[in-house]
Amino acid sequence: YVKYVEELSGLKAFNKGIPGGGIVVNTKVKEAVMNTKDGKLDADLITLEVGANDAKAELGDPSDNTADTFCGALTQCINYLLQNTNARIVVMSSTTGKSTSSGGSTEHGYAERNRCIEEVCRKCCVHYIGLGDESGLGWGRLNNNMDISYNADYIHHSDLGGYNLAQ
Numbered sequence: 001y002v003k004y005v006e007e008l009s010g011l012k013a014f015n016k017g018i019p020g021g022g023i024v025v026n027t028k029v030k031e032a033v034m035n036t037k038d039g040k041l042d043a044d045l046i047t048l049e050v051g052a053n054d055a056k057a058e059l060g061d062p063s064d065n066t067a068d069t070f071c072g073a074l075t076q077c078i079n080y081l082l083q084n085t086n087a088r089i090v091v092m093s094s095t096t097g098k099s100t101s102s103g104g105s106t107e108h109g110y111a112e113r114n115r116c117i118e119e120v121c122r123k124c125c126v127h128y129i130g131l132g133d134e135s136g137l138g139w140g141r142l143n144n145n146m147d148i149s150y151n152a153d154y155i156h157h158s159d160l161g162g163y164n165l166a167q
Contacts, residue, residue, distance in 0.1 A: 041084075079124065
């Protein structure tokens with residue numbers, strides 16, 4: 001969706017996303033977020049799309065600030081960016097993910113994860129966009145119906161799905 005965001009907004013995007021990684025599950029992602037040597041110091045806006053690749057990480061709660069929970073790692077990433085850049089920070093929850101309700105396991109549900117992301121953002125005073133829910137490409141459309149015109153494999157968007165997200 002990044003190319004469509006550029007076209008629709010007139011912004012110049014620099015996509016620093018790391019495929020297949022989360023901020024807890026793959027520490028290379030967290031290290032990349034918490035690094036200003038890649039141009040972040042010159043950025044006006046930094047967006048973080050989080051959630052799908054951390055579905056099996058311990059969720060924690062929005063008051064966490066430890067590296068071993070999703071909420072804690074997200075808090076650390078946001079605070080680092082707030083303290084080390086002048087950019088506006090916007091956090092977006094991923095549109096998809098096959099996780100289900102936790103039921104005693106560490107795998108947490110889509111809605112539960114998004115509520116926590118929103119609360120962490122509120123606590124840190126940064127903007128939150130529920131990317132799937134606000135674009136109409138949330139859990140119901142992409143997982144229950146598996147509409148391949150928007151999403152091919154539960155995680156990756158089709159060209160049409162990317163266009164809808166950018167809108």
